[in-house]
Amino acid sequence: MSEIVPGWELTVGLEVHCELQTKTKLFCSCANTFGSVANTNICPVCLGLPGSLPVLNEQAVEYAMRIGLALNCHVEPSIFHRKNYFYPDMPKDYQVSQYDEPINRDGSIELPSGTTVGIERAHLEEDTGKTSHMGGGGRIHDADYSLVDYNRAGVPLVEIVSRPEITSPEDARAYLNELRSILVATGASDGRMEEGSLRVDANVSVRRVGTTELGTRCEVKNMNSLRSLGRAIEYEAARQVELLEAGGRVVQETRHWNESTGSTSSLRSKEEAFDYRYFPEPDLVTIAPSSSWIEQVRGALPPMPGDRRRELTAAMAKSNPDLDASSYQDQIVTVVDLALDGLVVGAIAHGADGRLALARGANEAAARPDEARALSVEAFVELLGLETSGKISATQSKAVLTEMLDGHGAPSEIIKKLGYEGVDADALGVIVDAVIAANPNEWLRFVEGDERVAQFLLGQVMRETKGQANGKLVAEAFGVRKSR
Amino acid sequence: MSDTTRMTATAIAAAVRGGELSAREVASSALNLIAQHEGELHCFNVVTSEVALAQADAVDEKIARGEDPGPLAGVPIALKDNLCTRGVATTCSSKILEGWLPPYDATVVTRLIEAGAVSVGKSNLDEFAMGSSTENSAFGASKNPWDTSRVPGGSSGGSAAAVAAGFVPIALGSDTGGSIRQPAAFCGTVGMKPTYGLVSRYGLIAFASSLDQIGPFSTTVTDAALLLEAICGHDDRDSTSLRDTPTSFVGPLAEGIAGLRVGVITDFLSDADPLIVTAVRDAAGALASAGATVDEVAIPELMSGLAAYYLIAPAEASSNLSRYDGVRYGLRVDGPDVAKMNAETRAAGFGPEVKRRIMLGTYVLSAGYYDAYYAQAQRVRTMVANAFNRAYERFDVLLGPTTPSVAFQFGAKIDDPLAMYLSDLYTIPSNLAGHPAISVPFTLGEAGMPVGVQVFAPALGEQAMFRVAKAVEDAQQAGCRGPVELSAGASR
Numbered sequence: 024m025s026e027i028v029p030g031w032e033l034t035v036g037l038e039v040h041c042e043l044q045t046k047t048k049l050f051c052s053c054a055n056t057f058g059s060v061a062n063t064n065i066c067p068v069c070l071g072l073p074g075s076l077p078v079l080n081e082q083a084v085e086y087a088m089r090i091g092l093a094l095n096c097h098v099e100p101s102i103f104h105r106k107n108y109f110y111p112d113m114p115k116d117y118q119v120s121q122y123d124e125p126i127n128r129d130g131s132i133e134l135p136s137g138t139t140v141g142i143e144r145a146h147l148e149e150d151t152g153k154t155s156h157m158g159g160g161g162r163i164h165d166a167d168y169s170l171v172d173y174n175r176a177g178v179p180l181v182e183i184v185s186r187p188e189i190t191s192p193e194d195a196r197a198y199l200n201e202l203r204s205i206l207v208a209t210g211a212s213d214g215r216m217e218e219g220s221l222r223v224d225a226n227v228s229v230r231r232v233g234t235t236e237l238g239t240r241c242e243v244k245n246m247n248s249l250r251s252l253g254r255a256i257e258y259e260a261a262r263q264v265e266l267l268e269a270g271g272r273v274v275q276e277t278r279h280w281n282e283s284t285g286s287t288s289s290l291r292s293k294e295e296a297f298d299y300r301y302f303p304e305p306d307l308v309t310i311a312p313s314s315s316w317i318e319q320v321r322g323a324l325p326p327m328p329g330d331r332r333r334e335l336t337a338a339m340a341k342s343n344p345d346l347d348a349s350s351y352q353d354q355i356v357t358v359v360d361l362a363l364d365g366l367v368v369g370a371i372a373h374g375a376d377g378r379l380a381l382a383r384g385a386n387e388a389a390a391r392p393d394e395a396r397a398l399s400v401e402a403f404v405e406l407l408g409l410e411t412s413g414k415i416s417a418t419q420s421k422a423v424l425t426e427m428l429d430g431h432g433a434p435s436e437i438i439k440k441l442g443y444e445g446v447d448a449d450a451l452g453v454i455v456d457a458v459i460a461a462n463p464n465e466w467l468r469f470v471e472g473d474e475r476v477a478q479f480l481l482g483q484v485m486r487e488t489k490g491q492a493n494g495k496l497v498a499e500a501f502g503v504r505k506s507r
Numbered sequence: 508m509s510d511t512t513r514m515t516a517t518a519i520a521a522a523v524r525g526g527e528l529s530a531r532e533v534a535s536s537a538l539n540l541i542a543q544h545e546g547e548l549h550c551f552n553v554v555t556s557e558v559a560l561a562q563a564d565a566v567d568e569k570i571a572r573g574e575d576p577g578p579l580a581g582v583p584i585a586l587k588d589n590l591c592t593r594g595v596a597t598t599c600s601s602k603i604l605e606g607w608l609p610p611y612d613a614t615v616v617t618r619l620i621e622a623g624a625v626s627v628g629k630s631n632l633d634e635f636a637m638g639s640s641t642e643n644s645a646f647g648a649s650k651n652p653w654d655t656s657r658v659p660g661g662s663s664g665g666s667a668a669a670v671a672a673g674f675v676p677i678a679l680g681s682d683t684g685g686s687i688r689q690p691a692a693f694c695g696t697v698g699m700k701p702t703y704g705l706v707s708r709y710g711l712i713a714f715a716s717s718l719d720q721i722g723p724f725s726t727t728v729t730d731a732a733l734l735l736e737a738i739c740g741h742d743d744r745d746s747t748s749l750r751d752t753p754t755s756f757v758g759p760l761a762e763g764i765a766g767l768r769v770g771v772i773t774d775f776l777s778d779a780d781p782l783i784v785t786a787v788r789d790a791a792g793a794l795a796s797a798g799a800t801v802d803e804v805a806i807p808e809l810m811s812g813l814a815a816y817y818l819i820a821p822a823e824a825s826s827n828l829s830r831y832d833g834v835r836y837g838l839r840v841d842g843p844d845v846a847k848m849n850a851e852t853r854a855a856g857f858g859p860e861v862k863r864r865i866m867l868g869t870y871v872l873s874a875g876y877y878d879a880y881y882a883q884a885q886r887v888r889t890m891v892a893n894a895f896n897r898a899y900e901r902f903d904v905l906l907g908p909t910t911p912s913v914a915f916q917f918g919a920k921i922d923d924p925l926a927m928y929l930s931d932l933y934t935i936p937s938n939l940a941g942h943p944a945i946s947v948p949f950t951l952g953e954a955g956m957p958v959g960v961q962v963f964a965p966a967l968g969e970q971a972m973f974r975v976a977k978a979v980e981d982a983q984q985a986g987c988r989g990p991v992e993l994s995a996g997a998s999r
Contacts, residue, residue, distance in 0.1 A: 067611050071830050073604065073712040074591040074613060076745050105826050107872070111845055116829030169845065171834070300872035302881060305717035305823055307746050 027191070027229070027257070028264045034228050034237055035195050035256055036187035039202055040180050041212045042150065042220040043086045049149045049179035050077030050119065057218060061172040069177035071114030076306050083179040084126070084310055086211035087147045088320045090181050091127025093209045093327055094142045100311040101126040101146070103304040108297040112152035112171050120148035120182075122301045126310060132185075132205070133329050134197045135356045141186035150178040181211070187226065187237060192253040192260075199223055199249055204328040204360050216248055223252055227259045229267065238263070239273040243287055245280045255280040259287050331364045332356065335381075338368050342377030351378070354385035361392040369400035375407040383407065387424045394428040402427060406434040413496050419443045442491065451484075451492055455500045458483045470505050477501065511536045513990055516582045516676040516730040520623070523581035526570065530563035530581030534625050537583040541627065541674045544993050548650045550669040551628040552588045552598055559583065562625045569623075577623030579737055584619060585669040585678035588629035589636055590721070591710040592616055599712050600644035601634045603831045603838045603856030613710020614745070615679060615721050615738045622737040627675060630665030634858045635828065636686055636714040638662050639930045642921045643860045651694060652991045653956055657914040660690030660930075663724070667694040670724045673990030677734050678724040683714050684816050685909075685934025687722045688946035692959025693914035695948045695988045697731045697976070698724050700934075702966050703941030704749035706735075707742030713827040715820035716747075718938040726989055728947060728977045732756035735969070752967055759970045764978045765798030767971060770902035772963075773803050774810055775933050779911045782952040787908050790949050790960040793982030794906070794975065804902065808894035811887050812936040817928060818871050818884035819939075824861075825868030831856060863924065892940040896965065904975045905963040908933055909946040913956035933961060943969050947979045948988035957987050 027033045045055050051068035067075040091098050104122035125146035132140050153175055158167030183202060189195050203221060206212040213220055223246055228238035243259050246252040258280075263273050277296070278287040326334070335355050336348060358364050358381065367384040371377045380403070388395035406427065410420040415438060426437040438444055458480060459466045468476045477498070484497045511519060511533045522528040538556050545551060569576040586592065589599045591609035593616075598604045612620075619626065633643035641648045641664035649664045651657040652672040659668040663680025667690035670678050680687040682700035691698020699722045706721045713719060723734035735756050742748045771791050776784045795801040833839035833852030840855045842848035857865070871880035898905060910930055920927040937944040943966075946959035960979055964972035 067609075070835065072609070072611075072836070073597070073599075073607070073830070074589075074609065074611075074710040076709050078744060078746050107826050107829060109829065109832060109846070109849055111832070111834045114830065114835065116832055117826050298874050300826070300869065300874075300877075302822060302826070302872055302877070305715075305747075306713075 027260045030232055031229050031260075031264050032232050033190055033192075033256070033260045034187050034230065034240075035189040036226040036240075037185045037189065037195060037198060038224045038226070039183045039199065040222040041090070041183065041206050043083055043179040043181060043211050044213055045080055045082045045086060045179055047080055047082075048177035049080050049083050049147070050177055053177065055178050057220070059174050061170070062174065064174040065176070069114065070173055071176075077119060079307060079310065080179060083147060084312065085320060086179070086209070087126050087145070087181050088312060088317060089209040089211050089324060090183070090206060091130065091145050092317070092321045093205050093324055094127070094130035094132060094145055094183065096127035096130030096142060096145055098127055098312060098317050100124070100309055102309050103147075103307045104301045105304050107300040110151065111169065112154045112173070112176070114152065114173060114176050118149060118151065119304055119307070121146035132198060132201055134194065134201055135332060135352070136194075136197065138194060138197075140188050140194070140198050143184045143186050145181050145183045148180050148182060150175050150180050152176040187228075187240075192256040195225065195256050196249045196253045199252055200360060201328060207362065208325055208327055210325075225252065225256055225259075227256055227263070228273070229260050229263045238267075239275050241273065241275065241287075242277045243280050244277060244290065245282075247282065251280060251282055254285060255287060258285060262287065328359045331359045335359065335364050335368055338371045339377045339381060342371045346378060351381055354381050357385045357389050361389050361395075363388050363392060363395055366395065366398060366400060366403055370403045370407060373400060373404045375404045376411050379407050379411060383420075383424060387421055388428070391428050394430070398427060402433055409434060409438070413493050415443050416493055416495065444491065451488070451496060451500060454484055454487045454492075455497065455504065458487065459504065469501065509536070512540045512673040514676060515727050516579065516725060517727070517733055519582045519676060520578060520580050520733075523566065523570070523623075524576060528581065530566035530576075530623075530625060531560065533581045534559045534563035534583055534627070537627055537675060540672075540993075544672060544674070547655060548652060548668055548672055549647055550585065550630055550649050550665045550672065550674060552600060552631055552646055552665070553596055554628040555595055555626060558595060559625050559627045562620065566623050566625070577621060577737075578733065579619065580623035582624050582677060583627045583675045584624045585628055585630040585666050585675045586616065586626055587632055587663050587666050587678070587680045589632060589681060589712040589714075590616060590629075590679060591712065592626070592629065595629065597629065597712070598646070599635045600632045600641075600646055601856065601858070601861070602645045603852070604836075605645075605838060607837050609710075611710065614707035614742045616710065618738050619679075624677075624737070628669075630663070630669055630678060632665055632686075633662035634861050635712070635824070636662040636681055636683055636719075637824070637860050637864055639685070639689055639927050640915075640917075640921065641665065642917065643858055645858055648917065651914050652989065652993065653695060653914070654954070657916055657956065658693065660693035660910075660914060662686040662690075663698075664690045666724050667691055667696055667698065670694070670696045670726060671989035671991055672993060676726060677730055679721055679734075679738070680724055681711055681714075681719055681721050682934070682938065683718045683720075683820060684938050685931040687724065688909050688934045688944060688959070688961060689930060691724055691946040692909035692948075692957070692961075695957030695959075695991070696724050696726060697728055697945065697947055697980075698722070698959075699731050699735065699945040700937060700943060701735060701739065701969065702749070702752070702943045703938075704747050705739050705752055705943070705967070705969070707745040707748050709742055709744040713823075715823040716827060717823060718816075718820055720938070728945075728973060728980045729757060729760060731945065731976075732760060732973050749967075753970055756969055756973050760974055760977050762974055763798065764794060764974050767799045767904065767975060768902045769794050769799045769801045769975060770804035770898055770905045771801065772809065772905050772907040773805050774807055775907035778932075779908045780913065780953060782950075783908045783911070783913070783958050786950045786952065786958045787906060787960055790979050790982065791906055794978055797978045797981070799975070799978070802902075804898050804905065806894050806898050808890050809936040810932075812891050812939050813928065813932050815884040815887035815891070816931075816935045816939060817867070818880050819888060821864040821868030822872050822881050823868070825865045825872065828857075828861065828865055860924070888939045891936050895936065895940045895942060895963075899965040899968075903964070903971045904968065906975075907961050907963065909959035909961040910934075913952045913954065913958060937963060940966075942966055943972050945972055945976045947976045948983055949979060950984040951987050
């Protein structure tokens with residue numbers, strides 16, 4: 024357990040809301056899409072009109088099960104509750120959510136570092152609409168007026184609640200990153216934090232090293248990226264430690280993370296907290312997936328990021344047994360996070376050099392993951408082969424890969440187009456010999472060990488070949504002749 | 508033009524289908540009677556003459572084209588004003604919904620139109636169906652056509668009074684704790700609450716979702732069965748709607764009641780008005796004469812139903828009525844911020860009984876009180892259902908009074924909520940159990956007001972329930988049921 028400030032330990036639990044990519048909303052047949060014109064994607068049900076009733080979306084249940092099973096949870100018979108509080112963007116002034124009988128319970132996530140974080144529950148609920156505060160200060164209390172868009176109301180969410188077992192800002196980020204990869208892998212979510220399809224709240228507390236009871240926690244909201252999650256936890260932990268060391272007391276409350284000031288401020292205290300008056304939603308019936316349905320969903324799950332990291336690590340160990348695995352672990356995490364491991368593992372299986380395949384995957388391909396995932400393994404293998412054999416240089420290889428990501432065809436065509444066809448070994452030998460013959464003094468200095476003149480000789484070959492020659496091969500050709 | 512206002516739905520549909528009457532004639536006849544007497548009775552929040560005539564013409568056109576106009580062809584009907592009707596104001600008799608035009612029809616409304624029924628108006632109710640007299644309507648109480656100094660009962664009082672007055676032969680109400688059966692008994696009509704889930708609630712503006720059920724009013728048991736046939740059956744839009752239920756209720760009426768086992772619930776006879784107790788015993792005797800086996804049964808658990816109901820129903824109502832916040836539709840009273848706008852809107856828009864139940868429901872669901880009140884009430888609810896089911900091991904149906912007294916005078920109970928709540932003592936247990944029950948006019952009681960006898964059945968036991976109800980009806984005292992004679996054009 025890491026000490027954030029000497030003598031103090033940090034405890035964090037994360038609550039992550041994940042929008043499901045279902046075709047329709049949780050309780051009606053409105054399309055589940057992002058970015059429509061305000062209040063065009065609504066019906067009597069998601070608008071909560073008097074007399075309307077919810078009907079549960081079976082696809083949302085299946086997606087929730089996928090998530091639960093991917094997080095090693097037990098899928099259990101579950102019911103919905105109503106969570107009652109007044110808010111203008113909530114059409115019924117209650118949220119239909121799951122409370123003490125959630126669909127998924129008791130799972131875990133293994134982080135790339137090997138640390139395991141427990142999952143308490145992953146339950147289904149409906150999203151709210153969106154309020155925009157217009158004029159004034161732009162916050163609810165000082166705006167001139169507010170506008171509400173109900174397009175998002177009723178979009179299915181799964182809320183994933185971790186146990187309070189995260190002990191550092193780094194692990195919090197790793198947890199969220201790993202969770203996001205898992206969610207994307209299940210196909211239930213697009214994992215986009217910037218569009219709000221993944222939202223995170225952190226429960227943060229500190230305690231003196233050696234004590235067993237958890238400290239009083241604060242819930243921090245409004246972190247919009249992995250980076251702000253880490254920063255917010257760091258700030259909040261430091262604030263609490265400072266308060267306690269000064270003899271103060273942490274008050275249980277909800278706090279708002281301000282990205283620009285890099286600090287948290289009180290949103291509402293425990294006393295001001297809503298009494299949600301949960302009770303079973305009488306308009307819906309028990310969800311009781313049959314064991315055959317659960318097993319069918321489990322069987323259809325693709326390999327999860329942890330499995331895929333293990334697979335890629337094994338492929339690397341086989342391909343490059345001399346390399347220390349710790350030297351490329353970060354690249355493996357990146358490649359798996361971006362779902363480029365299929366490409367890299369495929370390339371290695373087809374004989375590509377593992378180190379090179381992983382490096383291109385974790386760098387150039389990772390910069391444009393959507394396009395990279397569309398690449399064929401064959402094309403990637405061809406590119407890596409050209410680089411390994413020296414037909415093209417590393418710099419050229421990266422440029423060719425960029426063109427491939429632009430969709431400009433197979434490596435061979437791109438190389439032709441870019442004029443990277445180079446010079447074959449025989450022709451290069453003729454040119455190298457000619458350059459040596461034309462520059463006898465420089466050649467002599469090179470043979471005597473003057474490395475500075477090597478650049479001049481290389482430049483001469485490049486001039487003769489109009490830059491087509493592979494620098495590595497030219498250097499080799501000079502080397503062979505030097506040792507004759 | 509002939510006066511069709513004293514015909515049953517069955518007779519009207521037969522005559523319209525047979526070409527002896529036009530749907531327009533029938534609708535006009537109903538609208539004329541309403542025009543003459545609505546002023547003194549106030550059955551409706553709105554009379555939809557144009558809608559009615561258009562629907563009637565559509566039926567007549569179908570017949571002219573040789574198409575099947577449906578089993579309720581040309582039958583005028585009143586719809587309780589908590590049923591959503593597309594483009595027609597639906598208020599729940601509340602100021603908070605005044606002016607709201609639903610963009611959709613309730614499933615029962617769609618089914619009625621398909622069956623050829625003609626909707627003449629939206630009938631008055633206690634605000635959000637909370638009450639037993641219609642005195643809680645924001646738009647004034649309805650009057651009992653038998654005696655306009657008395658309440659028609661509630662909450663579906665407008666529907667009951669409209670049938671009792673002969674404005675319509677059938678009407679729809681909703682029954683959460685007796686809101687169909689109690690006004691039916693008070694007005695001398697048949698009123699029936701189906702098994703929970705037999706009729707879709709989609710488009711019924713919720714009071715207490717786990718208890719609400721839409722059901723028929725009529726002058727005869729046969730008409731109630733006919734109307735239930737038209738509206739029952741699974742609906743994909745209501746998750747609590749049952750599948751594969753019985754759908755035929757008129758046909759089985761002919762089977763009689765020979766061999767059926769009837770239990771008279773003795774617990775319901777100790778506190779009821781003596782004339783009502785006598786009515787129940789006489790009805791039991793009539794059933795025995797008609798071939799049923801009759802015995803007495805004590806089910807003391809049922810007497811705990813009222814207390815459980817007044818925790819569960821307000822709890823659900825407090826949540827169901829949250830949405831009336833001034834943001835999206837209906838009344839809005841502006842305030843300096845959203846919270847105050849919500850509060851001002853609700854303070855101005857809801858009447859005192861609705862506020863009382865919202866506060867009660869909010870309290871019983873609050874942190875620290877949930878287990879003592881709501882959870883305990885749910886246990887009592889289970890106990891009531893179990894007690895009923897044990898009785899149904901020995902009996903096919905149960906018999907008892909519908910109400911402890913006949914229709915009371917206006918003002919008699921409005922200032923005493925507990926006394927008002929007690930008028931639902933014998934109807935509430937069926938809602939808690941989700942079972943069907945029907946009130947059938949049987950005799951005249953105190954002050955010459957009608958007395959209803961109630962037949963109870965287990966879940967989906969409607970067919971036996973209707974058969975026994977028909978036998979009760981066959982033995983009823985002449986003149987104990989509507990429609991009553993209204994004095995021509997004059998106010999009483």
